[in-house]
Amino acid sequence: MGLISEKFIQSLQKNKIGVFIMLFAALCTAFGQMFWKLSDGAINVLLMVGFLLYFMGAALMVIAFRFGSLSVLHPLLSIGYVFAVFLGAFFLQEAITMENIIGTVLIVMGTALIGGGDH
Known part of the structure; x- marks a missing residue:
């Protein structure tokens, strides 16, 4: 178990800037989608804010891959x-x-298992 956690920590240290940017990108896209829902399908300010946030998230994802x-x-x-x-x-x-709770736990665990071991 120690080797797994050691690899995980090394992976996070190696990719920390990219991880931080990617998490912020995921937050931006989630907020963007929430604003789309709040717009209720109408073309209004909420929809435009949603598009802006989603675009920011997508742009940040591209940037994150550099780090x-x-x-x-x-x-x-x-x-x-x-x-x-x-x-x-x-x-x-x-x-x-x-x-929702079970799904959230599984997503977090899966993300850690898949992304935690940088080779």
């Missing part, structure tokens, strides 16, 4: 789903169900 390994950074895109669960609960008063 880390693809095999570590790409799985972090799935963290956007985790952000979406919490944004939905906090801003849209959506219920967090047991299925």
Whole structure:
């Protein structure tokens, strides 16, 4: 177990700038999608803000790949789903169900397992 955690820490240290940028990109895209939902399908300011945030997230993803390994950074895109669960609960008063919790835990575990071992 020590070897796995040691590899994980080394991978994070090697890719830390890319990881930080990718997490921020995932947060931007999750906020962008939330604003799309808030726009209620109408062409309005909320929709435009959503597009801007989503574009920022996409641009940040491209930038992040310059600062880390693809095999570590790409799985972090799935963290956007985790952000979406919490944004939905906090801003849209959506219920967090047991299925949401289990899915969120599985996403985080999978992301750590796939992206944590940079070779």
